[in-house]
Amino acid sequence: AYFELGSMRQKRMLNQFRGPRMLPVVGNAHQMGKTPTEILNRFFGWWNEYDKGNFRYWIGYYSNIMVTSPKYMEFILSSQTLISKSDVYDLTHPWLGLGLLTSTGSKWHKHRKMITPAFHFNILQDFHEVMNENSSKFIEHLRSLATGDNIFDFQDETHYLTLDVICDTAMGVSINAMENRSSAVVQAFKDITYNIKMRAFSPWKRNNLLYRLAPEYPKYCRTLKTLQDFTNEIIEKRIEARNSGVESKIQGDEFSRKKMAFLDTLLSSTVDGRPLTSQELYEEVSTFMFEGHDTTTSGVGFAVYLLSRHPEEQQKLFEEQCEVMGDSGLGSDATFQEISQMKYLDLFIKESQRLYPSVPFIGRFTEKDYMIDGELVPKGTTLNLGLLMLGYNDRVFKDPHRFRPERFEEQKPGPFEYVPFSAGPRNCIGQKFALLEIKTVVSKIVRNFQVLPALDELVSKDGYISTTLGLPPAEKAKRDAHIHKYDPILSASMTLKSENGLHLRLKQRL
Numbered sequence: 141a142y143f144e145l146g147s148m149r150q151k152r153m154l155n156q157f158r159g160p161r162m163l164p165v166v167g168n169a170h171q172m173g174k175t176p177t178e179i180l181n182r183f184f185g186w187w188n189e190y191d192k193g194n195f196r197y198w199i200g201y202y203s204n205i206m207v208t209s210p211k212y213m214e215f216i217l218s219s220q221t222l223i224s225k226s227d228v229y230d231l232t233h234p235w236l237g238l239g240l241l242t243s244t245g246s247k248w249h250k251h252r253k254m255i256t257p258a259f260h261f262n263i264l265q266d267f268h269e270v271m272n273e274n275s276s277k278f279i280e281h282l283r284s285l286a287t288g289d290n291i292f293d294f295q296d297e298t299h300y301l302t303l304d305v306i307c308d309t310a311m312g313v314s315i316n317a318m319e320n321r322s323s324a325v326v327q328a329f330k331d332i333t334y335n336i337k338m339r340a341f342s343p344w345k346r347n348n349l350l351y352r353l354a355p356e357y358p359k360y361c362r363t364l365k366t367l368q369d370f371t372n373e374i375i376e377k378r379i380e381a382r383n384s385g386v387e388s389k390i391q392g393d394e395f396s397r398k399k400m401a402f403l404d405t406l407l408s409s410t411v412d413g414r415p416l417t418s419q420e421l422y423e424e425v426s427t428f429m430f431e432g433h434d435t436t437t438s439g440v441g442f443a444v445y446l447l448s449r450h451p452e453e454q455q456k457l458f459e460e461q462c463e464v465m466g467d468s469g470l471g472s473d474a475t476f477q478e479i480s481q482m483k484y485l486d487l488f489i490k491e492s493q494r495l496y497p498s499v500p501f502i503g504r505f506t507e508k509d510y511m512i513d514g515e516l517v518p519k520g521t522t523l524n525l526g527l528l529m530l531g532y533n534d535r536v537f538k539d540p541h542r543f544r545p546e547r548f549e550e551q552k553p554g555p556f557e558y559v560p561f562s563a564g565p566r567n568c569i570g571q572k573f574a575l576l577e578i579k580t581v582v583s584k585i586v587r588n589f590q591v592l593p594a595l596d597e598l599v600s601k602d603g604y605i606s607t608t609l610g611l612p613p614a615e616k617a618k619r620d621a622h623i624h625k626y627d628p629i630l631s632a633s634m635t636l637k638s639e640n641g642l643h644l645r646l647k648q649r650l
């Protein structure tokens with residue numbers, strides 16, 4: 141009775157929205173599905189049913205609106221007040237606390253202003269050196285895997301690369317994850333990101349109290365402690381080194397790099413006229429560690445996945461590399477400027493983020509009533525912004541299941557019709573960093589290897605992707621017949637590493 145009475149006003153207001161019929165107490169929870177794939181299919185099913193617009197659904201007494209209309213996107217993403225995150229972000233709190241991603245109100249405003257200069261053009265150029273160094277190492281490692289018809293899990297390998305890049309740029313230390321992959325810290329980073337995503341899709345494990353009963357809970361606590369100790373120790377050492385003025389003098393030491401790590405920017409910054417507290421430093425550095433490597437892993441992974449399925453587009457990319465780098469420059473590092481000249485690569489990454497955005501959904505929570513596009517959205521509503529769905533809207537992207545990078549040249553989507561990095565004041569602060577890293581790695585891969593799927597028959601024959609997300613049921617059934625166990629995106633979800641991984645083969649070009 142308490143919950144029913146408490147949600148009466150919301151129910152009355154939300155009835156104006158289209159959405160599936162709900163049952164008492166459970167709402168629509170019984171229809172959601174259990175696995176990430178089932179959940180995504182359910183969302184796409186409703187989205188098609190409600191004419192590719194917004195729809196509301198209830199999980200028990202929690203009201204949700206799936207937002208995909210550009211007008212709503214614009215209102216929400218441009219708002220300076222509707223910036224509180226939905227409860228799914230609470231899953232990151234034990235690790236990240238309240239850093240830039242999860243904080244709200246004046247803390248977020250002040251920290252955003254303070255952190256913005258950390259992505260200044262000059263700093264990004266220094267970071268590009270780190271990206272180049274690490275991707276060269278990565279290429280050498282891939283070379284050792286590119287023997288004969290060897291099949292390996294590409295996503296898994298990429299994870300270590302992006303971890304090395306973010307550790308060096310965020311904290312100024314090298315953990316050499318590519319070589320020390322079994323170290324406790326490296327595994328801890330890997331485990332915690334998997335854990336957060338897995339819990340987001342699991343209604344029971346999402347609950348903190350119930351999660352304590354899960355068999356993996358003790359391991360989760362150990363992982364958390366490993367990460368907290370590691371990050372706090374780096375911060376302490378960095379502060380000590382700064383205080384004693386020995387930063388640049390220790391030869392061969394992990395603190396000897398001259399470039400400015402993100403942590404250094406934080407240590408030289410102030411909020412309300414005071415330096416950041418240890419807790420604030422910890423929260424922001426950890427946020428960057430999380431946001432800065434998992435997203436780029438899937439960014440590189442999905443781009444390379446598409447390379448393997450679409451040989452014509454791969455060839456076009458290779459030709460562009462020859463043009464920009466010159467035949468004799470194919471083995472060298474691309475400069476910042478050369479990367480910006482790679483126009484087809486830019487289109488290719490845009491198209492891969494349309495189909496497989498690294499961040500498929502983002503969430504907000506209304507702390508008061510909002511009037512959006514003539515509709516009253518009541519206080520206490522969770523707004524799930526379906527960035528993933530935007531890419532499959534055939535009113536914006538003609539023939540959306542077709543992989544065609546050129547589409548971004550021919551017709552630009554509106555400012556709120558394609559937003560893989562979000563938009564407005566709370567957009568991705570690391571967008572330029574991310575694109576630079578993804579392009580640096582992909583450009584090197586294309587120059588050095590021909591990327592092939594695990595099995596030849598997985599190559600797309602008609603330019604269409606094999607993912608069935610968003611297709612009407614009849615077409616979906618037709619394509620389902622071609623699903624192959626090696627295809628990671630079909631066999632699992634967009635966001636969770638599948639049981640099969642992203643299996644590829646490489647043939648050396650250089």
Ligand code: HEM
Pocket residue numbers: 225240241242252427428431432433435436439497498499502503559560561562565566567568569570571573574575
């Ligand atoms: C392909 C790569 C990436 C994608 C697609 C991506 C996407 C996004 C999206 C959609 C948001 C909005 C989240 C929300 O509103 O809840 C976001 C926020 C954020 N991103 Fe990224 N991101 C990427 C890489 C990075 C990198 C490399 C960094 C750091 C080096 C980074 C740091 C952040 C931070 C700190 C926020 C929170 C910003 C704020 O709330 O003010 N991201 N990102």
